[in-house]
């Protein structure tokens with residue numbers, strides 16, 4: 196049975212630019228990951244719907260931000276995938292800046308779900324995403340998806356290695372991770388429980404009048420990526 200938090204998710208809107216997102220009407224949960232990592236499939240699996248988020252046959256084609264509204268008023272914000280080598284540098288840089296702005300400045304954002312292929316978690320771009328987002332102090336939950344492609348033994352090793360990496364490289368940051376498979380529908384309840392706990396902890400949103408500035412504002416610099424670091428990392432496609 197699909198988890199109840201997501202079951203009534205429905206598509207609300209798409210925007211081409213995070214600055215065009217409407218004022219938040221509820222707490223938001225961002226979903227991010229490399230293109231082709233399995234983000235759309237994970238959203239569909241969580242929602243118990245097969246075609247809510249588009250599962251791409253042509254990775255990198257969609258550069259839109261899609262917003263899905265949950266039954267409780269919160270929203271899932273499906274961000275464009277990253278890591279697409281064929282995007283021109285100028286376009287990639289612009290997108291990076293816009294997404295960084297959204298992820299670090301959106302007060303309604305309760306946390307980030309980071310989708311990574313269990314066969315190669317924490318690529319350089321994933322690490323950069325963690326580092327950007329962690330500065331907000333908000334939690335990150337990683338889904339190591341496509342776990343069905345690994346044997347039970349490999350799954351256990353992958354999870355242990357990813358946990359070791361996270362506690363070594365992201366010590367002290369609010370980051371958790373789990374195995375997941377959209378195909379086999381495994382890990383749904385665990386993911387739902389984490390997200391539900393974020394929403395429960397998030398102060399009421401929108402805030403009551405006069406409390407708009409209560410949440411501390413994140414501040415950060417936009418860093419120039421290392422030479423050849425982002426787009427050239429590998430051949431799997433996406434938008435920035």
Ligand SMILES: Nc1nc2c(ncn2[C@@H]2O[C@H](COP(=O)(O)OP(=O)(O)O)[C@@H](O)[C@H]2O)c(=O)[nH]1
Nearest residue numbers: 230231232233234235236250251341376377378
């Ligand atoms: N075996 C397996 N394949 C998956 C899983 N999740 C996604 N895929 C496949 O991976 C490809 C990319 O998935 P998609 O959800 O479009 O990735 P996105 O670009 O991150 O949104 C598609 O061919 C999916 O069918 C999974 O859990 N298991």
Ligand SMILES: [Mg+2]
Nearest residue numbers: 234235249251
């Ligand atoms: Mg997708």
